[in-house]
């Protein structure tokens with residue numbers, strides 16, 4: 001890769017990361033370090049609104065989740081809450097849901113939560129599995145999934161375009177993707193929210209997790225993340241025929257939805 005190509009890459013850059021590989025390693029170490037407290041912190045810091053967001057995102061894909069034999073992948077699944085929300089909507093024994101993450105510690109928590117949930121293991125329920133995998137190098141063939149989701153994980157990828165291309169690659173033509181992530185609300189609500197997000201949240205996060213970096217990185221990573229218009233253009237460039245963004249809770253979060261094209265889209269149509 002030339003220097004110019006490298007400079008054009010847009011993706012997560014935790015403090016101290018020099019290149020894509022060190023950025024990915026820093027992200028992996030960061031989530032592994034907060035895995036034991038991740039769920040608690042999520043719920044405390046979001047005042048439990050995170051549960052509504054996962055549920056609402058899953059509802060958006062109800063049509064796919066009802067389809068017999070549907071194959072669903074949740075990338076950057078962490079401790080599994082998005083995958084569980086999809087699983088609850090699926091309700092058909094032959095829907096397969098896979099959660100993938102590159103942090104073993106996060107996946108372990110997901111598996112523990114699954115074991116605690118009585119319905120997850122019955123033969124009547126859709127299947128749910130966890131796999132340790134890098135979202136930029138997914139171990140699946142082209143066109144394998146009907147739906148690929150990612151909740152609050154995509155923003156942490158070291159190369160957003162490569163992440164979108166990888167999601168598009170594993171989707172079948174006409175398959176859909178849903179990327180749920182934080183946004184930056186405008187107006188007065190935005191101003192109040194930014195004070196909370198940049199000043200209060202990192203302090204509470206550090207206090208509960210006992211680790212300083214991750215909760216300072218969170219607002220910085222949201223600031224770096226492309227705004228909705230740009231993300232939708234990037235989605236189209238990566239092979240999605242349709243791309244839309246629905247704000248959740250005044251735009252504090254939002255859902256990107258993409259439909260994979262069934263042909264290559266010429267640049268002039270993007």
Ligand SMILES: C[S@@+](CC[C@H](N)C(=O)[O-])C[C@H]1O[C@@H](n2cnc3c(N)ncnc32)[C@H](O)[C@@H]1O
Nearest residue numbers: 031076077078101102103106134135151153156
């Ligand atoms: C903020 S957590 C989100 C977890 C979960 N989806 C949720 O909604 O709570 C981000 C997750 O993305 C994972 N992640 C980041 N980059 C990744 C990559 N390149 N491949 C796989 N997982 C990745 C991290 O390990 C972490 O578990």
